[in-house]
Amino acid sequence: MFALIDCDSFYVSCERLFRPDLKTxxxxxxxxxxxxxxxxxxxxxxxxxxxxxxxxxxxxxxRRAGAVLFSSNYTLYGDLSGRVMATLQSQSSETEVxxxxxxxxxxxxxxxxxxxxYGLQLRSAVYREVGIPVSVGLASTKTLAKLxxxxxxRGEGVCALSHPDCIADTxxxxxxxxxxxxxxxxxxxxxxxxxFTAEDFISLPERWVQQELTVVGLRTHRELRGIxxxxxxxxxxxxxxxxxxxxxxxxxxxxxxxQEATASFAARLGAKLRxxxxxxxxxxxxxxxxxxxxxxxxxxxxxLPWPTADTRALIQLTHRLLSRLWxxxxxxxxxxxxxxxxxxxxxxxxxxxxxxxxPAVMAVLDAVNARLGRGTVRLAAEGVEHEWSxxxxxxxxxxxxxxxxxxxxxxxxxx
DNA sequence: TCTGGGGTCCTAGGACCC
DNA sequence: TCTGGGGTCCTAGGACCC
Numbered sequence: 230m231f232a233l234i235d236c237d238s239f240y241v242s243c244e245r246l247f248r249p250d251l252k253t254x255x256x257x258x259x260x261x262x263x264x265x266x267x268x269x270x271x272x273x274x275x276x277x278x279x280x281x282x283x284x285x286x287x288x289x290x291x292r293r294a295g296a297v298l299f300s301s302n303y304t305l306y307g308d309l310s311g312r313v314m315a316t317l318q319s320q321s322s323e324t325e326v327x328x329x330x331x332x333x334x335x336x337x338x339x340x341x342x343x344x345x346x347y348g349l350q351l352r353s354a355v356y357r358e359v360g361i362p363v364s365v366g367l368a369s370t371k372t373l374a375k376l377x378x379x380x381x382x383r384g385e386g387v388c389a390l391s392h393p394d395c396i397a398d399t400x401x402x403x404x405x406x407x408x409x410x411x412x413x414x415x416x417x418x419x420x421x422x423x424x425f426t427a428e429d430f431i432s433l434p435e436r437w438v439q440q441e442l443t444v445v446g447l448r449t450h451r452e453l454r455g456i457x458x459x460x461x462x463x464x465x466x467x468x469x470x471x472x473x474x475x476x477x478x479x480x481x482x483x484x485x486x487x488q489e490a491t492a493s494f495a496a497r498l499g500a501k502l503r504x505x506x507x508x509x510x511x512x513x514x515x516x517x518x519x520x521x522x523x524x525x526x527x528x529x530x531x532x533l534p535w536p537t538a539d540t541r542a543l544i545q546l547t548h549r550l551l552s553r554l555w556x557x558x559x560x561x562x563x564x565x566x567x568x569x570x571x572x573x574x575x576x577x578x579x580x581x582x583x584x585x586x587x588p589a590v591m592a593v594l595d596a597v598n599a600r601l602g603r604g605t606v607r608l609a610a611e612g613v614e615h616e617w618s619x620x621x622x623x624x625x626x627x628x629x630x631x632x633x634x635x636x637x638x639x640x641x642x643x644x
Numbered sequence: 645t646c647t648g649g650g651g652t653c654c655t656a657g658g659a660c661c662c
Numbered sequence: 663t664c665t666g667g668g669g670t671c672c673t674a675g676g677a678c679c680c
Contacts, residue, residue: 286646
């Protein structure tokens with residue numbers, strides 16, 4: 230038995246928290262590079278702008294509606310997400326942080342008759358402590374709790390799917406594509422067999438579902454019938470990969486800026502590995518051509534001399550890989566560095582033949598940058614100007630994590 | 645002209661081993 | 663002419679999630 234707590238239009242809600250003047254204005258938040266819409270206020274949803282739509286396709290429509298746009302500000306969203314999760318953890322010891330804006334809470338031992346009241350309690354606690362509106366769905370499995378949250382968002386903010394009739398009604402009114410675990414491909418495949426709703430789906434025989442949709446589909450099938458298959462994960466499973474990648478403002482036509490970009494990606498990846506107390510044993514560099522070029526991406530992997538998160542080692546290998554991968558004729562619009570074969574820092578295998586770099590150097594670098602801002606101390610290879618860097622023209626302040634960007638109230642506000 | 649970034653899991657097929 | 667059965671590991675591709 231689970232409650233799913235899902236923040237309403239999370240990124241938009243974060244922006245509005247510090248811009249109460251936008252409470253009733255249509256607001257949308259853009260992806261990295263200001264490319265797509267990734268979060269919409271209810272007013273933007275109402276004018277029919279789909280989530281994920283490329284900005285250039287809906288720009289006029291948004292302008293006519295008087296919408297305000299923001300570049301994504303993950304520093305702000307990450308900080309507010311932490312506050313939401315901490316509030317939920319103060320309400321229950323059995324919580325799973327599922328994504329930046331969602332968490333599951335176990336309802337173990339709580340009678341069905343109290344579900345709704347508990348949902349209301351969680352909802353008001355988060356709004357009181359953080360100021361972010363959330364919807365809560367409660368049900369016997371995670372997949373049903375997801376459905377309940379969809380219902381909650383259309384209505385009162387809380388929906389407990391505790392009665393069989395109520396579950397049956399919901400399944401009848403839900404398209405397969407709106408079920409957690411059924412994506413566009415599976416949904417299209419099901420439609421070919423005249424399966425359109427979640428109700429149609431659960432009437433299919435298990436054997437057929439497993440054959441066509443693998444065990445993943447079978448799990449969804451059972452979860453919709455109230456058989457729990459996906460447990461609460463109180464601790465996140467160990468990470469297997471870590472990536473840093475970005476699109477460029479234009480095309481990379483010469484090697485030097487690409488060297489600079491990939492070095493700074495490797496540096497960001499190193500910092501992230503160190504934050505998670507992980508080392509990588511393998512590194513993969515990949516280059517991506519424009520979406521409609523007909524070309525496929527290129528990648529190359531190489532092993533590090535020891536498991537490490539040292540920026541210097543990561544950049545060195547990245548550049549070695551780049552020199553083998555680089556081809557002036559390849560139209561590179563995006564690149565990334567991926568860390569593979571991750572291991573916890575504390576169980577590092579020593580080498581007989583060579584000494585890994587002293588971790589104290591990176592510790593000092595991280596400490597300085599934590600205090601004075603990211604990139605204050607960096608390697609020369611990362612460059613300075615970053616002219617290749619993508620668009621991010623509409624970004625709000627980091628209100629909660631930078632002294633010099635705190636919101637100002639009263640006289641002189643709105644600078 | 646312009647379409648993000650970061651993850652996981654499953655399956656099929658090939659290589660290899662005994 | 664006739665050539666087994668069982669297992670593991672790896673990779674690429676496909677599907678999903680937020």
